[in-house]
Amino acid sequence: MAETMSEPKQVRVDLGDRSYDILIGDRLLEEAGRHISALVRQPRVFVLSDETVARLHGDTLTASLKASGLTAITKTVPPGEQSKSWQTLGEVLDWLLSQGAGRDDVLVALGGGIVGDLTGVAASLMKRGMKFVQIPTTLLAQVDSSVGGKTAVNARQGKNLIGAFYQPQLVLADTSVLSTLPERERLAGYAEIVKYALIDDPDFFDWLETHGKSVVALDPGALGEAVAISCAAKARIVSEDETEAGVRALLNLGHTFGHALEAANGFKPSLLHGEGVAAGMALALRYSVRQGLMNGQDADRASRLLESAGLVTHLNRLPGGPYPAETLTEAMKQDKKARAGRVPLILARGLGRAFIQPDADLSDVRDFLNEELQQG
Template sequence: TVVPVDLGERSYDIHIGSGLLDRAGELIQPLMRGNRALVITDDQVAPLYLERVEKSLVAAGIMPMHTVLPAGEKTKDFPHLEALLDAMLAARAERGTMVVALGGGVIGDLTGFAASILLRGVDFVQIPTTLLAQVDSSVGGKTGINTRHGKNLVGAFHQPRLVLADISALQTLPRRQMLAGYAEVVKYGIIDDAPFFAWLETNGAAVVAGDPDALAQAVAVSCRAKARIVAADEREGGVRALLNLGHTFGHALEAETGFSDEMLHGEAVAIGMVMALRLSSQIGLAPAEDCERLKRHLDAMGLSSALPASGRLWEVSRLLDHMRGDKKVKDGKVTFVMARGIGQSFLTRDVPEDALAAMLAEMAAGR
């Protein structure tokens, strides 16, 4: 399956299928301005897939070099950005060198940002190897790093020239990471595709179990949705903010847990989406049944829909503070993604503070 991302002269294709890692060279070759590629990956993905990608590049007449970074969110920082740029320059990167990001969202975001500033911008290709990266972070051109002031606060819009989502690479992904990525798949159903949500209710178990047909379908529908929203609003002046469904709440949970393994991004987004639907229903916008339906589905998949009760006290005032610190705040007001039901999300800056605090208090109390 090929999903086009329509962005004028920055347009590109997303290829979705099994075995694409071995076809990377053939698919990248027509985009090459020179004959060299720099493959950037992490130390968990490298032993699994680096050799296959490099072999296919060589077979297509491309000379690859590679840099392997430590796996994990901590790699998305200034010191690793500097080390990466240094390694790229040491490898004699030129304007025509193709940069290849092979890995999850961490490698994609860091590598894309490095590509955007190396020699004032070189081409790059995304080869996402996590479900989250295949359905979300590899598409749309947002790149960047974290700073001590927060996540993704320094970065650039830099679109890839090509995205290769090889669903067979997900076979080695730990189940917890698979489920975290699945939360972003569910997100597209809630945003504006109720039939897709219903499809997931039937086929979600096959998706997270790694069934090739179900996975390919879920990734394709997700990428089409993301491509459509990004094409309508590349730099997030409007509708692109719908992709933040569940994220303002989720971000607060992640901040509260220190962006640690205690709660993965997708796990926070799952609970955040429940919060969005719950608040929407409590202020009379959406039927309560739609929130219950989302909770049932998340629970059935093995993704928690409630705040973990043990080991942590969730403080409403702190959660609210984190939301106000989000970079989507404008004039001190938070833009919320609310919904009239599953598949009917919309943006609003008018959410009653008392209803918001009450909903958070209930969730914090495990109700």
Template sequence: MTPDVAQDERVRVDLSDRSYDILIGGGLLAEAGARIAALGAHTVGVVTDENVANLHLQTALGSLNAAGLKAETIVVPAGETSKSWEVLGRVVDGLIAARVERGDVVLALGGGVIGDLAGFAAAIVRRGVRIVQAPTSLLAQVDSSVGGKTGVNSPRGKNLIGAFHQPSLVLADAGALDTLPAREFRAGYAEVVKYGLIDDPAFFGWLEANHAGVFAGGPERTRAIATSCRAKAAVVARDEHEHGDRALLNLGHTFGHALEAEVAYDGERLVHGEGVAIGMAMAFRFSASLGLCSLADAARVTAHLAAVGLPVSPRKIPGGVGGAEALLAHMRQDKKVERGRLTFILARGIGKSFVSRDISEDQALAFLESELG
């Protein structure tokens, strides 16, 4: 699929009576109030983090107030450590105290952590309150805000506690990305690359030629976001609860989540998108070592990720990581494990990814040892 969209875009996620729109464009946070009021809400529980609150909360609150909506704000610490039982309890209590009812809306204002946390809280408060996702990071705009996956982390692994809870609307304000630190934007770009590597080699080639424009902003950025959202929307419509090919969206995540767990979700050492970038490079190198794809394709993937400044090897993680056995132990807790069998997303080439449950632990261990050696 070659990207071809205008500056402002609407992508439909088709889930019958739970279908919703992803709106992509500038100034959408300033329109949040009118769009949420149109859903029939009266009270909005705004969940955000300290960093995003300083940048975007006043815009969102001004919009909600202008639309005549009652708004209550819950601010949590920034970072992956907020995806915990403790912080979830604070958010749930705050929403109940604000008297957010089933007909009201929780507004997730922030990146992937906030989207997952607020979405899970909305799923369990009063057995389900509507959620509107207002993602402010590239990673959240192209991935975590779409598809209804919500949750928090366990000390035993990432995203092991959660629920599927589809949003009523996604407001992807491209202008919010202008305030994103360069490292966070690069990390989000890894999820954009993922869609090309799964099943769209033309998109991957377009990114190779146009990544500078995506980073600079303008039409290339909006094209990349909209193409990514269309790809994810199509997968979610086919397989909402990840019983089939939605698992392909985890390309790079089996390795990446293990690396995140190994550094105890320390965002100074490794953020999620960086883990995904390393994981995708590893998935292609693993595939090449198994004779599934060419060394040239693996090298091409690694080269593109490195060209934009993303890490491509676990040896690039500051402070290093534990041994192969430690990483394999984390992978055994991956939520895609079935009856004790590891699940990998591997590739027969760029745009030719597939789900594999036929890899032995010995094969995985030998590969991990080669990557860490």
């Protein structure tokens, strides 16, 4: 007899007639067909994945869809940041068009944040918008990129510069698939979990100090709780500010520094997105200390939480370096909201007290980064 699966946790992203659910639980991939079948008008589903994820989880999804009377029409792309490109986006759109996909069809993203972003942009452009579903297979994607409708591909000039706000119809976060992740990928996702605590939830920060190692070790109870809290935090902010006109910018805590680190590294796999964000958050908090906004003990406490899981918070120890201050600040100038040598930064007045600094002085940021480079 098949083992009975527990009911998934459910988080609602409230956006009026574009609202949708995030379902979180073990072995949800086996139930994907049942959940997706309610969205389709034809007995078929288009699936975009990367080659690694398709090999690990593609058969499970295909079987689930078949059990619900749906045929999977699948395309894979190479794993890695190079697939999050204008060229690959064109290939995906050409595939959809050649297969006769229409606006009433459903496009499923089976993979991490790269596949999710690529799928979302493609869905937004396909005949001015087709339905899509996120099935994130990395911890980072489950707690961050699969939720909220920010979709983008990279340009030569920087990360996430070509994209759209386009919401999915459904997110299925199967925590059991995370067992196939390498440790670095788990840690990269954990950085985004810590981000929600640092933005506005000091109680969650306290909880992570006690349970964070269990989350990273994929303990089912701790993992499910952390993913649900993170998704609820993001859903709350997205519901208030879908297109990042205000409070949603708080979700960029650590990302201005982190994206600059990724750009300086040439988006190579030697520095994962979450690793850049972890260092970026630590840098943002230490810069807040430098500005007299928060005390050094709180910034150190945040760095300890990240480092206790195995993440790096100092520039000189980050993989893929070196990261010269001038190179990083030049990359920050590519920020979509940068103006005349000033850039918005998410800083903090304490743990769980992040705020938007709309016009940080990049020359001062460069001086700060040079000081950081002198540290161990």
